[in-house]
Amino acid sequence: MADFRKPILEGKGGTDYERYLRTDDLLSLQTPTDQLSHPDELTFQVIHQSSELLMKGASWELERARTALSEGDYANCARLFRRGNMMLEHPLSLLKVLETITPYDYHVIRAGLGHGSGLDSPGFLSLLHIAPRIGDAFQERLKAEGLTVDDVYRRHQHYFGLHDVAERMLDFDELIQGFRFHHLKLAQRIIGGGVLGTMGTPVEVLQQRMQHLAFRELWELRNRITEKFSPKETVDDTR
Numbered sequence: 713m714a715d716f717r718k719p720i721l722e723g724k725g726g727t728d729y730e731r732y733l734r735t736d737d738l739l740s741l742q743t744p745t746d747q748l749s750h751p752d753e754l755t756f757q758v759i760h761q762s763s764e765l766l767m768k769g770a771s772w773e774l775e776r777a778r779t780a781l782s783e784g785d786y787a788n789c790a791r792l793f794r795r796g797n798m799m800l801e802h803p804l805s806l807l808k809v810l811e812t813i814t815p816y817d818y819h820v821i822r823a824g825l826g827h828g829s830g831l832d833s834p835g836f837l838s839l840l841h842i843a844p845r846i847g848d849a850f851q852e853r854l855k856a857e858g859l860t861v862d863d864v865y866r867r868h869q870h871y872f873g874l875h876d877v878a879e880r881m882l883d884f885d886e887l888i889q890g891f892r893f894h895h896l897k898l899a900q901r902i903i904g905g906g907v908l909g910t911m912g913t914p915v916e917v918l919q920q921r922m923q924h925l926a927f928r929e930l931w932e933l934r935n936r937i938t939e940k941f942s943p944k945e946t947v948d949d950t951r
């Protein structure tokens with residue numbers, strides 16, 4: 713009978729769990745505890761690295777969602793989009809963990825960051841890169857189906873697939889805005905809202921970036937729909 717305790721995969725580590733997940737490599741990516749600049753630094757690194765991994769996973773699923781969308785496979789697009797968005801909920805809530813680091817302690821860690829800044833986050837940059845491409849694929853599908861985005865919303869039961877995709881696009885925008893909002897609060901709370909970041913960017917700029925929406929047309933559509941029903945009530949609320 714096979715000995716199930718014996719590893720059968722190649723790799724480092726005494727078990728297949730460690731070999732498959734490469735836990736030796738993964739767990740050596742943080743500063744050894746006896747070399748931390750401050751005991752809170754491990755939390756700082758674990759939260760950042762976890763966020764990068766989750767954003768990497770989310771970008772991958774969004775890329776797959778984009779491919780499905782351009783093939784007209786709306787069900788799979790929405791399914792993969794939903795998964796990617798679910799992954800993005802975690803970097804957002806992980807920011808809360810960092811709010812437990814207090815300013816004087818953070819400055820000990822910050823002294824070792826050089827010009828390191830979230831502006832260079834590969835995970836976040838890949839999300840910013842994929843979003844407009846999803847927007848383009850959506851527009852192409854509308855064109856191919858001879859529809860306007862208003863048609864999709866007005867007859868959402870008929871165009872269930874495209875409507876589902878559009879709603880997942882909206883979820884994505886909300887998540888990115890939510891991330892930016894909570895991140896801004898974190899920065900204001902720890903280093904203050906009137907200073908420069910490690911890359912020289914004023915924290916105020918983070919506030920401006922919060923206005924950015926990847927799928928503005930879908931938000932503006934709401935105004936147009938409301939306008940049809942009550943023309944006097946609309947103001948620009950897309951920000």
Ligand code: HEM
Nearest residue numbers: 760763810829830831833836899902909910911912913921
């Ligand atoms: C103590 C915690 C943190 C502080 C004080 C902080 C502060 C800042 C500041 C000041 C900036 C502006 C750029 C610059 O550095 O000059 C920035 C940008 C950014 N940071 Fe953080 N950050 C923190 C944690 C995080 C975490 C955990 C993430 C997750 C990956 C993150 C992701 C980002 C991103 C994506 C940007 C660019 C923002 C955008 O494009 O809107 N930050 N951060």
